[in-house]
Amino acid sequence: AQTVTQSQPEMSVQEAETVTLSCTYDTSESDYYLFWYKQPPSRQMILVIRQEAYKQQNATENRFSVNFQKAAKSFSLKISDSQLGDAAMYFCAYRSAAGGNQFYFGTGTSLTVIP
Amino acid sequence: DTEVTQTPKHLVMGMTNKKSLKCEQHMGHRAMYWYKQKAKKPPELMFVYSYEKLSINESVPSRFSPECPNSSLLNLHLHALQPEDSALYLCASSQGVGGWETQYFGPGTRLLVL
Numbered sequence: 001a002q003t004v005t006q007s008q009p010e011m012s013v014q015e016a017e018t019v020t021l022s023c024t025y026d027t028s029e030s031d032y033y034l035f036w037y038k039q040p041p042s043r044q045m046i047l048v049i050r051q052e053a054y055k056q057q058n059a060t061e062n063r064f065s066v067n068f069q070k071a072a073k074s075f076s077l078k079i080s081d082s083q084l085g086d087a088a089m090y091f092c093a094y095r096s097a098a099g100g101n102q103f104y105f106g107t108g109t110s111l112t113v114i115p
Numbered sequence: 116d117t118e119v120t121q122t123p124k125h126l127v128m129g130m131t132n133k134k135s136l137k138c139e140q141h142m143g144h145r146a147m148y149w150y151k152q153k154a155k156k157p158p159e160l161m162f163v164y165s166y167e168k169l170s171i172n173e174s175v176p177s178r179f180s181p182e183c184p185n186s187s188l189l190n191l192h193l194h195a196l197q198p199e200d201s202a203l204y205l206c207a208s209s210q211g212v213g214g215w216e217t218q219y220f221g222p223g224t225r226l227l228v229l
Binding site for chain 1: 119158160213214215217218219220221222
């Protein structure tokens with residue numbers, strides 16, 4: 001089974017600054033998808049950004065971007081111009097392109113934004 | 116409309132009770148999921164329905180019984196639960212079951228078993 005590792009249980013960032021959340025994964029597959037989900041306190045989980053493994057170009061969504069290093073099996077999330085509303089638990093997730101419904105989630109990183 | 120709704124928001128039940136959790140989506144999605152999430156932990160997949168048929172059961176105890184009456188509705192029937200079953204139960208849906216599909220999550224039902 002695939003494993004997803006988030007080595008930073010907690011992170012903090014000053015408002016308007018940039019922060020990078022780390023994610024590594026282990027797989028023998030060549031085609032897969034990677035996701036970052038955000039779960040604010042007492043609110044529902046939403047998709048932040050996703051990346052297809054066969055695309056070399058890093059995905060971006062407004063202030064959110066990823067650094068995808070396929071050979072290193074690394075998928076970090078960069079949040080620029082951090083806002084108070086970015087405070088949440090962030091989960092990195094892996095999903096096989098071969099089908100199946102299983103998301104393999106990392107253990108999460110709790111992000112605090114300091115005003 | 117990209118909303119998945121779940122009722123109730125909170126539920127307290129005794130170990131001998133029978134209760135049900137409800138999940139609804141009107142996005143035309145054909146895959147629906149139940150997850151269990153403990154505090155400060157990632158969600159754990161319990162069940163997957165694809166085109167209203169149970170496609171995955173992740174070795175969940177029989178005291179949890181899923182039901183998909185139609186393509187928009189997903190229930191989770193609870194019976195004789197244990198205190199360790201206390202958790203946030205999340206429902207999610209996706210257009211299909213392909214790897215690229217985004218899952219849309221509901222707000223969850225916070226369950227406490229006494």
